[in-house]
Amino acid sequence: MSRKPNLKDVAKVAGVSAITVSRVLTDPTKVSDKLRNKVEKAVHEIGYIRNHAASALASKKSGVLAVIIPSLSNIVFNDVLQGIYQAVKAKNLQVLLGDCHYSPLIEEQLIATLLSQSPEGFIVTGTAQTDYARKLLLQADIPVVQIMELTNQPIDMNIGFSHYQASYDMTKHLLQQGYRAPAFVGARMDPRTQQRLAGFKQAIADWPEPCRSFIQTTVQPSSIKLGGQLLQAVIAESDNQCDAVFCCNDDLALGAMFESKRMNLNVPKDIAICGFNDLEASALVEPAITSVASPRAEMGRQAVEMLFSAAGKGRHAVAPVDVGYSIMVRSST
């Protein structure tokens, strides 16, 4: 046999009908032990592997879960992915992963492409999908979960936490520690970073005593190195007045921390540094960096569970889930 074996070939070898072979592969309990053994032997003997395309076409089940994240290089989404893969392992699912590079337009194209695989569920990051992307997702009639942030107008289901509120709390923490000239340092400036910036501004505005504040942002992607550069920039721009730096993520914060060492600045005396995401390194550098922790893997896991409990129940089958966050106060502030 040169071509790939199909169900009929197995059936012939096993001396049963094709549909019986199919049943052995999908639900062995439906077949008697005798036939099942014969079939399994035949399958192994000729190395039969089911044709997924035909199976998906006939059954209208693709066994595929579509996931779009904004970046493969940002370790934050890796944690979420790990949770997703862990939850998916038990179920009979394959993950189709797309990286939209923080672009809603690329995301839209990816959604169209991934939808062509008839995924049984869709996980997208954030809430900034284009109108057409939303339309496609709604039309697909599959459960959709938007993760990472919370929104009032979810496409379907939603799990995340408030970056605005977390940032507000962190800024308040800085002010409570006595810092009166905090700076917000942001890179990439994706929607979640902007929400963090908004929380920072509001916390400053709400503070009863007078205080100054500085803002230094760039659309460049985050990196540790960039954190050092932005620290330099904000110190220069503030004319040495700023006494605390709230970095929009821990990569920048680590970079700022390393740079402050080089500049012989004492953290937290000369300047406080805090970040966001609570990467492992943040807790282990000296001084350890105050950061915002959130249960990312758990969020990924729950997103998958939501997809499953929502299957066939129409839109908004599961209420939005706020996974919360914690301000991990450490010696850097």
Added chain:
Amino acid sequence: MSRKPNLKDVAKVAGVSAITVSRVLTDPTKVSDKLRNKVEKAVHEIGYIRNHAASALASKKSGVLAVIIPSLSNIVFNDVLQGIYQAVKAKNLQVLLGDCHYSPLIEEQLIATLLSQSPEGFIVTGTAQTDYARKLLLQADIPVVQIMELTNQPIDMNIGFSHYQASYDMTKHLLQQGYRAPAFVGARMDPRTQQRLAGFKQAIADWPEPCRSFIQTTVQPSSIKLGGQLLQAVIAESDNQCDAVFCCNDDLALGAMFESKRMNLNVPKDIAICGFNDLEASALVEPAITSVASPRAEMGRQAVEMLFSAAGKGRHAVAPVDVGYSIMVRSST
């Protein structure tokens, strides 16, 4: 229209035949401008998305690339993945990603599962596949690339570099710097880590002058924290004799570096520290950490290219590729 639109629905709206719509989607140059415009308008209007299962079944092309990595949490494989995704973007391919958690048995199951999707190519990490996994891959009659390491018996194609040689060179560097009691610190102990350990041992053995060496390993997964613990352990075990620590990766090296600060050890005077993989942080901590750099994203990119240039050419269409490495000497040694 409640059910999902299909080719015929689009054809009706556009006033053409179904096959014309199909052509617009697969090769627009085969259709006149007039019809193409009509079709594209209709597609967008009703939000048509091609059914991939049917397409794959009819055309015998799945448009899928299977990739297996040992860990999603190890940032090293992220770099490779990025390269893969970048290379795949241009081609009309989707990536099916599997995480085998460093287990050949899970890998074997994953290979079987992913093969059912009729991938047009397969990328696996390392060279430690089980015999049955190798058989399945060979039988599938698709191009296969083993990445990360080099091997004399590749399943098909192979791209990577010698972890043994890199480790040998790094150890030699330590000895040349005058350290005479280096320790190798390893976690996870996957095949590549073992190759690094072997390189370390050989370099010690080959060194003309007498020197001591220490080895501290664990099968626990790597982490920054673990790096600190292993540093403590190796110092204790060597009775304070060891003067250099070669960590099997940069996570451990960073942890060792942070820990050495806490222990008030001067790096590199009291103790040298070096790592492997050259993560961004390694170059930016103070003192910067000597490490082994390799072109990981480029490796991923090239692996995809190899799959393509090999398509239809049978086994070993492309010779093994050694992407090499560089010892990044920094102030920690």
Added chain:
DNA sequence: AGCACCAATGATTGCGCAACCATTTTGACT
């Protein structure tokens, strides 16, 4: 033994698309 009922198995059919081949239209040339 006879009956009812359920489990096990089989035959037919259609999922949605692209390959293949047939037909029509276009346009380049005499």
Added chain:
DNA sequence: AGTCAAAATGGTTGCGCAATCATTGGTGCT
């Protein structure tokens, strides 16, 4: 205008499987 080749378009069919319904065989009961 007429001819022919090439380009554009359409009709029919089958990819391999599982849903559906039909049939067979077995079991427990009176």
